Amino acid sequence: MKLRVVTPTGIAIETEAAYVTLPGSEGELGVYPNHIPLVTNLVAGELAVRDKNGQVTYYAIAEGFAQIRPDQISVLTELATAESDIDEKAAEEAMNRAKLALEQRMSDEEIAAAEAALARAAAQLRLKRRNR
Amino acid sequence: MASTREIRRRIKSVKNTAQITKAMQMVAASKMRKAQELALAGRPYSDILSSTLRDIGETISLSKHPLCEIREPRSDSRITVLVITTDKGLCGGLNTNLLRKVSELNPATTDFVTAGRKGRQMLATLRRSLIADFEFGDVFDFRKARQIGRFLTERFLSAQTDQILVAYNSFINTITQKPEIIRLLPLSGLMSDILTEKPIAHNLTSPEQNQHAQLHSLEYLFEPSHQEVLNILLPHAVNYKIWQYLLEAKASEHSARMIAMKNATDNAKQLVKDLTLDYNKARQASITNEILEISAAAAAMN
Numbered sequence: 001m002k003l004r005v006v007t008p009t010g011i012a013i014e015t016e017a018a019y020v021t022l023p024g025s026e027g028e029l030g031v032y033p034n035h036i037p038l039v040t041n042l043v044a045g046e047l048a049v050r051d052k053n054g055q056v057t058y059y060a061i062a063e064g065f066a067q068i069r070p071d072q073i074s075v076l077t078e079l080a081t082a083e084s085d086i087d088e089k090a091a092e093e094a095m096n097r098a099k100l101a102l103e104q105r106m107s108d109e110e111i112a113a114a115e116a117a118l119a120r121a122a123a124q125l126r127l128k129r130r131n132r
Numbered sequence: 133m134a135s136t137r138e139i140r141r142r143i144k145s146v147k148n149t150a151q152i153t154k155a156m157q158m159v160a161a162s163k164m165r166k167a168q169e170l171a172l173a174g175r176p177y178s179d180i181l182s183s184t185l186r187d188i189g190e191t192i193s194l195s196k197h198p199l200c201e202i203r204e205p206r207s208d209s210r211i212t213v214l215v216i217t218t219d220k221g222l223c224g225g226l227n228t229n230l231l232r233k234v235s236e237l238n239p240a241t242t243d244f245v246t247a248g249r250k251g252r253q254m255l256a257t258l259r260r261s262l263i264a265d266f267e268f269g270d271v272f273d274f275r276k277a278r279q280i281g282r283f284l285t286e287r288f289l290s291a292q293t294d295q296i297l298v299a300y301n302s303f304i305n306t307i308t309q310k311p312e313i314i315r316l317l318p319l320s321g322l323m324s325d326i327l328t329e330k331p332i333a334h335n336l337t338s339p340e341q342n343q344h345a346q347l348h349s350l351e352y353l354f355e356p357s358h359q360e361v362l363n364i365l366l367p368h369a370v371n372y373k374i375w376q377y378l379l380e381a382k383a384s385e386h387s388a389r390m391i392a393m394k395n396a397t398d399n400a401k402q403l404v405k406d407l408t409l410d411y412n413k414a415r416q417a418s419i420t421n422e423i424l425e426i427s428a429a430a431a432a433m434n
Contacts, residue, residue, distance in 0.1 A: 006180050008274065008375070010173040026356055039188060040355040041364055065365060067184045069350065074180050078274065109282065113275060 001033040003049060005061065005075040012080035013059065019050040020073055022066055023123075031068055038068040042077065044119035046127050058083040060124040063116060079120060086128045095121035136418065139411040143404055150400035156222070157393035163270065164306070164386035171303055171379040178376050181369055188365075191352040199285070199366045200319045203294040212243045212263070212293040214284060214316070214374075216300040216381040217251035219269070223389040226301055227251070230311040234299045237313075243293065247280065247378065268378060277375035285370060288317045300377045301384035307391060309384035316373060319366060 003020055005013035022029045023045025047059045064077030098118035102111065185194075194200050203209070215234055217227045227250045234244075234251075239260050246252040247266045255262050264283060268276050284296050296317040301309045354361045 004180070006177045008174050008177050011176050024355060037350040037352045038355060039184065039352050039361055041361055065184065067187065074184065076177060076181055076184070109278070
């Protein structure tokens with residue numbers, strides 16, 4: 001089936017996949033071809049793609065949406081980073097900045113934005129460090 | 133004929149102006165490239181967002197969602213218009229064309245929200261009801277769109293307005309920008325708008341079209357529930373549309389400015405050419421005069 005991950009800055013991933021796991025809002029979601037049509041919210045986390053040779057690639061993605069069809073998955077998210085592209089230092093700094101921002105008094109919206117930034121950075125770091 | 137010194141002074145000043153407009157043209161050109169890239173890069177996302185909404189619309193009726201509610205026109209119906217203009221001038225007729233279109237709306241029932249300084253100044257001079265002004269500089273991020281989106285959404289949901297329109301310059305290409313007024317809220321009818329929106333890269337759309345008949349019959353499941361999905365998806369779609377409008381307006385602005393400055397530079401160069409010709413004529417005339425005087429004097433002495 002076809003997997004397509006699109007961010008506002010362009011198409012991040014477009015590939016054939018045999019199996020995909022997504023960070024659904026209700027927990028991790030594994031998708032094989034011929035999945036029942038589904039639309040779901042995604043949280044910041046890990047997206048894993050297994051191609052037909054069994055090769056698995058990991059990506060850290062931000063919160064967003066997935067539209068699943070029997071032959072195709074479309075993921076809309078604000079950020080998608082391949083594991084190899086994750087800059088650990090930058091993610092760490094982003095996390096610290098977000099934590100710092102959360103300590104200050106802010107409007108609801110600012111808090112939401114900081115929380116989202118924190119979740120994204122945390123997802124990137126988790127993915128990068130797990131495979132050590 | 134003006135004296136040679138005067139002409140020389142004018143040539144100098146026109147050359148200076150040309151240098152300035154040339155520099156502004158270069159700056160606008162580089163900003164234009166970036167803005168155009170951004171505006172075009174966002175299109176696949178907005179396309180998939182739209183097709184997702186369209187597909188969902190096949191399964192469940194979106195019209196029940198508050199953001200899609202169409203209100204019957206009443207005698208006191210009000211509309212709100214988000215006017216996206218530039219902050220600075222020197223971009224040809226870009227703002228004027230847009231504002232001319234905007235001023236055709238009935239001022240008695242229309243409230244205005246502006247993004248960009250030119251629109252604010254203009255609407256304030258016209259004494260229209262201006263309820264909010266958002267600033268967005270040359271560099272802005274998605275948060276800006278979210279901020280504007282939230283303001284407009286709240287206004288719509290609290291029934292202070294029955295419709296929200298967006299007036300902006302849509303970016304067609306470097307030479308052409310088209311002032312447009314488009315409905316943002318309510319979202320219903322949006323589905324048909326979306327269908328007619330510019331198609332993006334063909335490799336994305338063609339496989340979909342092949343299977344379209346089959347996809348139409350798909351019944352989607354929603355996780356956690358369709359309510360919750362829509363509660364996030366629809367506001368996000370609104371914000372994203374605003375974001376795309378802002379990007380397009382920026383791309384239009386820099387393109388228009390680049391062209392305006394290019395014309396100014398070309399005009400200045402032509403002017404310098406003409407003035408140089410005048411200058412040479414004047415110089416030659418004075419030389420001829422001098423020779424005439426000398427030879428006349430020599431003739432008189434003999």
